[in-house]
Amino acid sequence: MKRRDFLTLLASTGIAMPSLAAAAPQTRMYAHAASPENPLSGSFSGTLTHSSSDNVLVILRLFGGNDGLNSFVPYNDDEYYYARRKTATQDLSIPAEAVLKIKNSTTMGFHPALKPLHTLYGEGKVCVVQNVGYPEQDLSHFRSNDIWLSGSNADEYKESGWLGRFLEERYPDYPRILPDDPFAVEVGRNLGRTFMGEHTHLGVNIADTSFVPSKPHQSLQKLTASGVEQEYIRQMMMQTSTFLRSATRAESLAKGNRVEYPDEDWARSMAFVARMIGGGMKTQVYLVNMPLWDFHLDQLRDQNYFLTRLANAMFAFQRDIEAFGAAKRVTMLTVSEFGRRVTPTLSGTDHGAGSCLFVVGERVQGGIIGRDPDCSRLDANENLRWTYDFRQIYASMLGQWFGAREADMTTALMQRRYTQLPIFRNHQLRMVGVANDEENSLQSASILAQDGITAVFPQPASDVLTLEYRLTDSLAQHSAVLSLVDMQGRRVLPPQALSFSPTLLNVRSLPSGHYLALLETPHKRYSAPVQIFR
């Protein structure tokens, strides 16, 4: 990356540059970087608040594998009730009467413990993405977790994390030059691979701000194994000292939370994040670990308790952030390494595959993305199939939330491109995906053997329509176009080239009514009915 690009990006993130006084030994670097011809040379000292890109992403990691089926429940699905009651000595289904209904779906609703999330949904602040997974789902917690955090394929081993690589590319001088505030913070004692770059760790973990260690002594550097570790630890001490000072400052500026949180660990972590944001810390990504979701036994009881904790913490956080006046630039995202198996094992469930996740925030396009989970067509391990690759969520976060262009994401997403999902409001979607990740379309394709449009949802649609299709002939795939026609046969949306399933169509401009989706190859034409209602 060129120096100039780096500065532009740095400026556009709104992350404060290191103050010159704190980085005295490196001042020369800055003098060089801030050359007269650089238009940004005057803007080092302060905080460059940029309208769209001081956005903050808070990731809530539900480690252990949360049961998506019992979080966002298909309460009209007999297959679900049949499977969850079939063999268990205990009924592991959520009764339809108990499910919290939502206005734009007659099939899906929230687990009763997610009442606070249901409230936020009613305010249009929750986007549920259904059936998220990846090809060749690994059933090991640790391996699948690594895959999720690194953003790799199931057969790739990557030490670095998707956000680590993203930040590393944006800030190539880190940690040689430390900013005033950390780029990424993992709350608590864990420091996993999410913020690990190819060369250095871009995040710090913070658990306790009551003691700020002094800056470490710079010893002579040696290239022995011990020398390398010493230098690593010195850097860690340097970051600890620098960033704890800024966290302490944010604590004092925030002057406490604006709302009350439940008195338990997860809520405390979320409260800490809110204070950091409210206190003006420029950190853009926070990771909060919420472990132990591995309910092999007593799932009903334990998941109920965990969902309660999760939803209460998220709700308090959202209200707090609103009170701090920062709601416009903060979004929460839940991730979990897999869902659970459809058929229970006694009072619990084993490791599964596809599952749902939640994106919550004021700028989120509230609603449901993806069709309902299908308990009747399972994969070889009898797990739910996925339709969205989790990296599509990542691509959407980078593109829509952090304003990254496709080119800025290639390292983060390991040189693959993923179709973004319409997660945020008022975002211009790139509708057509790219073909170099064929696996992405494999699984949804294998559900139905026949070529054609295999799924259209939601029905009726009002904003964005998702189409899944299958074309076995790769030539046909590359020359296929997709369009929408009304009942008189007029094209109401221009034909779009495509090569990736699922594909998204923006239908906001169309009036209510019946339409046909047309998939045309040089030799054949497939159609499917579409309903639009507004």
Place this chain on the structure above:
Amino acid sequence: MEKFIPTPANPWSYAKAAHLLRRAMIGPKEAEIRRAVQEGLEKTVERLFTPFVPNMDLIEEWIEKEPLTRPFAPDGDEYWRWFWLVTGRRTGLAQWWMRTMIQSPVSLQERMVMFWTGHFVTSFDFVQQAETMYTLHKLFRDNAWSNFKRLTYEVTIDPAMLIYLGGQDNFKSETDEAINENYARELLELFAVGRVNTRGEANYTQADVRNAARALTGWIVPKSPTQGGAYAALRSEFVPYRHDNSVKTFLGERGAWNAADVIDTIFKKRERETATFICTKLYRTFVSLGTASAQARAFIDELANIFIAAKWEVKPVLEQLFTSAHFFSEENTGCLPKSGADYLLGLMRVLEVQNVPDFEATPAKETVAYRWNLNDLPMRMEAMGQRLFFPPDVAGWQGGRTWVSPSALVPRLKFARNIALGTTRMRDWDYKTAYIHTFDPIAFAKTVSPRSAAAPNGSNTAQELVRALAQLLLCETADESEMTLLLHALMEGAPAYEWDINNAELRPQERIRALLAAMFALPKFQLY
């Protein structure tokens, strides 16, 4: 395997002896290192394989007895009495083990108990009773360096493990509803063979996991009729009608397998993979985190050969490891970040810290909640990233560089600084006003540097003192800039020739404290 042979150019020295003892035990003291230098490598390694019996006074009242009776009522005085006693015993077990690590003579025992604890993971998060946990802990203690295969079988049917990974709820039924893959998966993935071999090929399939789970059915932890449903027994039982004795295919072998067969099959069909997996873990624990280099892999291969030839006895593997040239090479010295135990307990051990409320036997007059409230050291160690009997997940403590992440460094630096300066106070307890974790800086300095104590004054003695302390406490020789820094901390800027440890007017106690505080804040103190 190439042995370490002392030569005039590369002699058996203080640095070598210190390296061996730091790796094989926690916080070796000056006298122990000096004795090892005198006795030589072979004799010292022999000493390391000496078991010892710890002082049991903190826990003897309840171990190896049936667990406490849990009242049926979920609330009320009786319930809370039980609750405080149970939590008190859990805390007591951690405190007792911490004290045992500090009171250990020169022996590999505690290091290996820690190794197995981090390998065959269980947690108080699921295993309620300290009595049950102690049974497994005792198993590690009794098998510290004995047979790994036998230990794997014993762990598989251990009550704490059957509770922690759901083995007790894994049983045969007509509809297959009760086949719980949890233990089978972790047995394969984490305890024995690992997910993939060195070429990255899968060591087993999902079908193997499921069939192993079937074979492992039938083991239960009997519940006591008097205990409100708590898993009480300290011994598991095999219940034939719960066992699935159908023919299953596991790792390509067909048969009506049971738990013992599963272990046999793993160690037979995945012999090389299992040996490599465990030896890699031993390598990471005792030698270096860098297991990917060609040299490391060759060494691990050799260890694996020994392991297989010794029919899974651990001792021969470690004996070879500790006497190898590779272990003593500069590349593998001073490069391991300290675990929570190494940091906290090592520091307390080497300074011979006194006045530790956690280690005092409970006075009879105290309430039942006493030991629970007196949970000071375990919580301090948790802040450093390692809470005993509460590992983060079934993979155990990740170790390596995770030990020195920012949130672990803060409490470490704080703790060490407070100990050095003598400013540690008890958290939230009656001891608030009194300082705890005390030591005598003058006596400590005189033990480590007798020459400095003998000579009345002069610049040599100050430098000698700094050098001797650095040699004992840092992972390698202090460099010039560090010596300057440390000497400055000791002398407060005064010329070194003014130093006299016996002259009270010079406040030697305070200055040794300042020196230690500066030393503990160096990156070289965070490694071993």
